[in-house]
Amino acid sequence: MIEISSMLQVAQHLQGLKAIVFDLDDTLYSEKEYVRSGYRAIAKQLPQVEQMEKKLWAAFVDKKSAIDEVLTAEGIYSDELKQMCLYVYRFHQPDIHLYTGVSELLQSLRSEGFLLGIITDGRPEGQRAKIEALGLDALVDHIIITDELGGIEYRKPNSIAFVLMQETLGVAFEEMCYIGDNMGKDFVAPEMLNMRSIWLRNPDGIYYNIR
Numbered sequence: 001m002i003e004i005s006s007m008l009q010v011a012q013h014l015q016g017l018k019a020i021v022f023d024l025d026d027t028l029y030s031e032k033e034y035v036r037s038g039y040r041a042i043a044k045q046l047p048q049v050e051q052m053e054k055k056l057w058a059a060f061v062d063k064k065s066a067i068d069e070v071l072t073a074e075g076i077y078s079d080e081l082k083q084m085c086l087y088v089y090r091f092h093q094p095d096i097h098l099y100t101g102v103s104e105l106l107q108s109l110r111s112e113g114f115l116l117g118i119i120t121d122g123r124p125e126g127q128r129a130k131i132e133a134l135g136l137d138a139l140v141d142h143i144i145i146t147d148e149l150g151g152i153e154y155r156k157p158n159s160i161a162f163v164l165m166q167e168t169l170g171v172a173f174e175e176m177c178y179i180g181d182n183m184g185k186d187f188v189a190p191e192m193l194n195m196r197s198i199w200l201r202n203p204d205g206i207y208y209n210i211r
Contacts, residue, residue, distance in 0.1 A: 001187065002198045008101050010179060011109075013198055018171040020109060021162075021195075022140075023180035024120035024127065026205035029134055033096045034126075035060060041092035042067070042085050049074055090126050094133045106139040115169045116140040119162065119178070121155040124148050142168050157188030162195070181205045 002013050007027070014020065025031040036057060043052035052070065059066035067085045071077040110116060118140055120127050127145045131137060144161045146154045154160055166173055177196035180186030182205075187197040 001191075002196070003201055004198060005201050007099055007105060007179075007200065010105065010198065013196070014109075014114070014177070016175065017114070017177055017196065018175040019115040019117065019169045019177075021117040021119055021165055021176060021178045023178070023182070023186055024118055024130065024136075025122070026181045026202050027179060027200055028102050028118075028136070029096050029098050029130070030204055031206050032204065034094050034130060037094045037096055038089040038092055039066070040095070042088050045084070045088050049076070090123060092129070094129055096130060096133050098134055103135075103139065110139070115142075115171065117165050117169060118143045119146065119156070119165060120144070121146050121152075156182075156185040159189035159192060162189045162193055166193075 004010065004013070010020070022028055025034070036053070039053045039056040039060075042056065043049070046052050049055070049070070055070045055073070056066045059069040067082055067089075068077070071081060071085070106116060116139070118131075118136065120143075122145065124145050124147050127147075131143060136143065142165060144165055146156065146158070146161045149160060149164075162173075162178070166176060169176070173193045173195050176190075177198055178186065178190040179198040179200060181200045181202045183199060187199065190197045
């Protein structure tokens with residue numbers, strides 16, 4: 001296991017590799033930025049609630065179920081309103097950005113001949129919206145959203161996405177690496193398949209304290 005504190009350190013650890021596969025959330029961009037973007041979209045739909053975005057974010061920081069918490073505190077909770085908020089959150093067009101230097105890194109790696117991929121968990125509608133907002137389709141060779149393979153049981157640490165990525169890119173597992181931030185699930189399959197594992201130690205990440 002290789003540990004880095006910045007994506008800009010990746011290039012130091014790629015000797016002997018032909019393909020580099022990335023996690024998405026909190027690896028290429030900040031998931032907290034996506035959360036705030038979603039809360040902002042909800043707030044626009046509920047202008048009658050003062051400081052809605054701020055209240056949702058405060059509940060999130062406190063590790064509470066933010067939508068339930070705020071709707072209940074405001075005295076407007078209903079299953080219908082909750083579902084509306086969830087729909088807005090999941091289907092909004094996110095205002096998010098790649099971490100500084102990531103776009104340039106991906107372009108540089110490609111110019112050097114590396115094959116690039118992304119394996120990410122999550123609801124397809126949300127992950128696809130993130131990928132589009134970040135312009136990643138144009139920066140990597142192949143993207144797998146594990147839920148699109150058949151449901152949440154295909155999420156990491158399930159190895160199927162890594163096997164499919166290897167088959168698509170056409171290189172040996174030993175010539176691939178996976179870069180992610182979640183020690184709890186990201187590297188189980190890569191280690192089993194003899195891929196190189198690179199852990200991005202990201203204190204800003206939602207799952208930073210998960211081991």
